[in-house]
Amino acid sequence: MSAGAALPRRLPPLAGLAALAAVPLVGLGNYHLHLAITILIWGFVYTAWSIMGRFGMVSLGHGAFLGIGAYVTAMLWNAFGLAPWIGIPIALALAVLMAFVIGYPCFRFRIVGHYFALVTLALGEVVRLTIVALRDHTGGSLGMTVEGVAGGTSLLALQFGDRGAFFYLALAVWLGGLWVWRLVDRSMLRYALEAASEDEDAAASIGVDVTRAKLAITMLSAAMTALGGALYAQYQLYINPETVSGIGISLQIVFAVIAGGLYVQAGPTVGAVITLLLAETLRVAVGHDVHGLDGTIYGLLLVLFIIYMPQGVSGFALALWRGLRDGGARRADAGAAAR
Amino acid sequence: MFDIFLIEAVINGVLLGGVLALLALGLNLVFGVIDVVWICYAELVMIGMYAIWWLFVHYGVPLPVAIGAAVALVALAGVALHVLVIQPVLGTPPINQLLVTGGVLFFLQAAATLAFGIEFRNLGLRMPIVEVGEMFFSFARILAFATALAGVAALWLFLTRTYLGTAIRAISQDREIMPLMGVNPRRIYLVTSAIGGGMAGIAAALLALQYDVHPAIGLSFGPITFMICVLGGLGNMAGGFVAAFVFAQFISVGGFYAQVEWGYVIAFAFFIVMMFVRPQGLFSR
Numbered sequence: 001m002s003a004g005a006a007l008p009r010r011l012p013p014l015a016g017l018a019a020l021a022a023v024p025l026v027g028l029g030n031y032h033l034h035l036a037i038t039i040l041i042w043g044f045v046y047t048a049w050s051i052m053g054r055f056g057m058v059s060l061g062h063g064a065f066l067g068i069g070a071y072v073t074a075m076l077w078n079a080f081g082l083a084p085w086i087g088i089p090i091a092l093a094l095a096v097l098m099a100f101v102i103g104y105p106c107f108r109f110r111i112v113g114h115y116f117a118l119v120t121l122a123l124g125e126v127v128r129l130t131i132v133a134l135r136d137h138t139g140g141s142l143g144m145t146v147e148g149v150a151g152g153t154s155l156l157a158l159q160f161g162d163r164g165a166f167f168y169l170a171l172a173v174w175l176g177g178l179w180v181w182r183l184v185d186r187s188m189l190r191y192a193l194e195a196a197s198e199d200e201d202a203a204a205s206i207g208v209d210v211t212r213a214k215l216a217i218t219m220l221s222a223a224m225t226a227l228g229g230a231l232y233a234q235y236q237l238y239i240n241p242e243t244v245s246g247i248g249i250s251l252q253i254v255f256a257v258i259a260g261g262l263y264v265q266a267g268p269t270v271g272a273v274i275t276l277l278l279a280e281t282l283r284v285a286v287g288h289d290v291h292g293l294d295g296t297i298y299g300l301l302l303v304l305f306i307i308y309m310p311q312g313v314s315g316f317a318l319a320l321w322r323g324l325r326d327g328g329a330r331r332a333d334a335g336a337a338a339r
Numbered sequence: 340m341f342d343i344f345l346i347e348a349v350i351n352g353v354l355l356g357g358v359l360a361l362l363a364l365g366l367n368l369v370f371g372v373i374d375v376v377w378i379c380y381a382e383l384v385m386i387g388m389y390a391i392w393w394l395f396v397h398y399g400v401p402l403p404v405a406i407g408a409a410v411a412l413v414a415l416a417g418v419a420l421h422v423l424v425i426q427p428v429l430g431t432p433p434i435n436q437l438l439v440t441g442g443v444l445f446f447l448q449a450a451a452t453l454a455f456g457i458e459f460r461n462l463g464l465r466m467p468i469v470e471v472g473e474m475f476f477s478f479a480r481i482l483a484f485a486t487a488l489a490g491v492a493a494l495w496l497f498l499t500r501t502y503l504g505t506a507i508r509a510i511s512q513d514r515e516i517m518p519l520m521g522v523n524p525r526r527i528y529l530v531t532s533a534i535g536g537g538m539a540g541i542a543a544a545l546l547a548l549q550y551d552v553h554p555a556i557g558l559s560f561g562p563i564t565f566m567i568c569v570l571g572g573l574g575n576m577a578g579g580f581v582a583a584f585v586f587a588q589f590i591s592v593g594g595f596y597a598q599v600e601w602g603y604v605i606a607f608a609f610f611i612v613m614m615f616v617r618p619q620g621l622f623s624r
Contacts (some may be wrong), residue, residue: 058434105615113433114376118569119614122607125562129607133600142506247558258438268514291457292554295449302442307427 005220016074020171033163035280039272040170041231042256045176048224049183050257052217054223056112061120062253064127065095067245069229071131074239084158088230092223098123098188099173099222100215107214111185121247128246138258143240146233166235173231173267181265181321184220189213201325230304238282255302261312270314345595347474352591356584357484358545363567364490365538367579369417370509370568372531375425375436381561383420383536384503385451386443387413387543388552392460402462410540417536418529425532429518444557451554459551466548478568483545490541491580494534507531563603566610585612 023036049062072091076082082090102123105111109120131138138144152161160166184190192213195203200210233239242248252275260271278301279294286293309316366380377383383551387409394405428436466479498504510517510527518524551558568587571578586606591603 008352051578056434058430058438102611109615114437115569115614117434117437118376118565119611121562122610126604126611129600129604133604207418214406225554247562248555251444254438255442255445290453292449292452292454295445296564299442299444299446299449302445303439306439306442307424310431310435 010144012178017175021168024167030163033167035276037163037170037235039269040167040174041228041235043269043272044170044174044177044231044277045172045225045228046180046253046257046260046271048221048264049253050268051181051224052221053254053257053263055193055214055217057218058113058117059120059212059218059221060117060247060250060254061122061127062126062221062225063124063245063247064098064120065225066229066249067124067127067131067241068095068098068231068254069226069231070233070239070244071144071229073230074144074233075137078144078147083156084230084234085156087338088158088227088332091230092226095222095226096219099219103218104211105216107211107218110225112200123248124246124250124321128241131241131245139328141241143238143243146237146239148237170231170235173227177268178269180220180224183263186216189216193217204239255298258312259302259305261314261316261318263311264314264318267312267314271312274313343472343474345592347476348591348595349474349588350474352588354480354484354587355591356587357487358480358542359563359567359587360580360583361483361487361490361538361569362507362542362564363543363579364487364494364576365394365417366564367568367571367573367576368494368507368538369531369535370573371569371575372507373421373425374511374530375429376440376513376565377420377446377535378440378561378565379420379439379557380465380535380539381557381564382444382447382451383413383539384543384546384560385552385554385557386416386447387540388547388550388556389455389460391544391547392462392552393582395462396408396460398609401432402464406544410537413540413543414533414537417532417534417539420536421528423530425528445563448554448557449612453555457554459553461551464545464548477549479549486541486545490538491576494538494576497534503527503530540564548611563606570610570613583609 024033030037037148039126045062045066052059069088069091072094073084073087076087076090077084102119106119132140135141146159149157149159153159153165158169160169190206192210194205195208196210196213201247204210229244232244256271256275257268259274260269261267264270268335277299279299282294282297295330311319362381362384366377368374369377369380390409390412391402391405394400394408395402400408420440420443424439425436428439449516466477469476469478469481473618498508506522506527507530509520510522510524513602514524517527546552546560563586567582568579569581570585571582589606589609590602593599595602
């Protein structure tokens with residue numbers, strides 16, 4: 001299922017795409033289809049985070065945008081019957097607005113590194129606690145159910161009783177995410193941001209508007225994350241503050257990307273595959289009763305990754321592959337690029 | 340205008356401030372000396388709380404002994420954290436150091452779930468309620484407040500009156516020059532990690548008296564502890580102490596006028612705004 005994603009640049013993306021598109025047709029059954037959809041949705045969210053994370057802007061508060069996407073869309077639908085086709089754009093607009101309100105002073109006053117991480121962490125908590133505090137409208141910590149339509153399927157309500165249909169929706173959004181990643185990767189914005197992440201003064205002195213560049217990428221990342229949140233809500237039809245906002249999910253986003261690989265297009269998706277498969281495999285292997293084993297192993301892996309393999313699984317694989325291809329001449333280049 | 344419940348909320352806020360100040364103390368020390376944020380600090384506190392609960396409830400160890408053992412255990416955990424996790428990444432970009440302790444956070448949280456399950460555990464103690472006039476205060480909070488004051492005083496004396504304390508303060512001011520003066524930074528880092536861990540252990544003892552322990556408890560105390568440290572100015576003990584009381588008032592009085600969550604929302608929003616206004620911390624010169 002990740003075969004298409006793990007292939008390096010320029011190699012047959014079409015074949016991979018065809019293989020992915022055929023996934024619902026081969027009779028996987030609901031469980032495996034569910035895993036595939038979950039990987040696509042989270043792969044998209046992780047990609048959204050990595051778009052800014054790769055430039056050293058480590059946000060520990062992307063749960064804020066995820067929560068806005070999920071809750072605004074669901075609340076507009078439940079309370080006013082406003083279809084997600086209108087609700088999602090409103091949610092995205094709000095997420096972008098929040099990114100601007102927080103991002104502008106952050107970048108203007110050069111809040112970077114630890115401090116940026118802590119400001120965003122506070123933001124994620126503000127959104128989570130606001131959702132809990134508005135319990136009359138959001139159901140508080142108990143979460144809320146997105147009202148289902150009769151029959152389970154409605155294009156207008158963006159609800160699909162059939163998992164296959166939702167798979168294609170998630171696939172399209174995920175591909176869109178990879179496409180945006182590619183666009184950013186090939187844009188001037190990338191060079192501006194890479195320069196700024198190295199040295200803001202030097203970047204500014206050669207004419208990079210650092211504040212504006214950072215703001216642009218943050219707003220883009222926020223909008224995509226909110227879309228991922230809305231998609232998650234539409235798929236699960238149930239959301240609660242812990243799963244879509246706050247420090248827990250925000251850290252989960254960061255770590256999945258780091259495990260997968262922050263500097264590679266497919267990295268975030270690989271991270272989604274790793275985390276999900278780890279959890280599911282262990283759950284099947286040791287049963288439902290043992291809680292926390294997957295997290296224990298995952299946490300241990302994370303620590304080892306950050307110490308010994310900071311470029312993540314896919315970054316490591318890519319470096320290895322390039323090394324083999326070039327006979328070791330440029331063995332370290334992906335590793336060096338990852339620094 | 341004279342509202343006795345408001346006064347009660349304010350005083351409870353002061354008492355809560357004591358707990359928060361104690362929590363922030365150890366983190367602030369590590370922050371200031373090693374220049375690493377232990378994102379998993381609140382999880383160390385959780386280890387302490389579980390240790391106390393385990394010894395006290397399962398083995399019937401007397402509470403003071405259990406607390407002493409827990410403090411020692413968490414101090415050891417602090418040293419282990421430094422040696423196993425922080426030392427290998429000391430030379431790497433700061434954000435890696437932040438993230439690696441985040442990995443430890445996941446690990447400890449999940450390991451606690453694995454070992455103790457997701458149930459809420461408590462010591463089963465009934466702490467007395469202190470009644471002053473028509474106001475009610477939890478004895479555990481008063482105890483925590485007093486301990487926090489004593490802890491701050493003890494740490495201050497240690498840092499200013501002992502050779503080791505002086506070396507710790509010196510190295511936090513200039514980490515390049517101190518090795519030339521014959522101070523072994525590795526040893527100082529180890530001592531600092533042990534003290535930071537021990538402070539987490541003491542905080543754990545006071546928290547265990549008033550709250551149930553469960554694997555996610557770190558997530559409810561962790562963020563506020565970081566914000567207090569940053570708001571006070573990193574490594575600035577006095578600043579962190581004052582910031583703890585500012586935050587506690589937001590939470591307590593905010594919770595008095597609306598729900599508790601709104602108190603936290605205001606506190607966090609205040610933190611974000613203050614970061615823009617005074618990014619170097621509230622109390623820096």
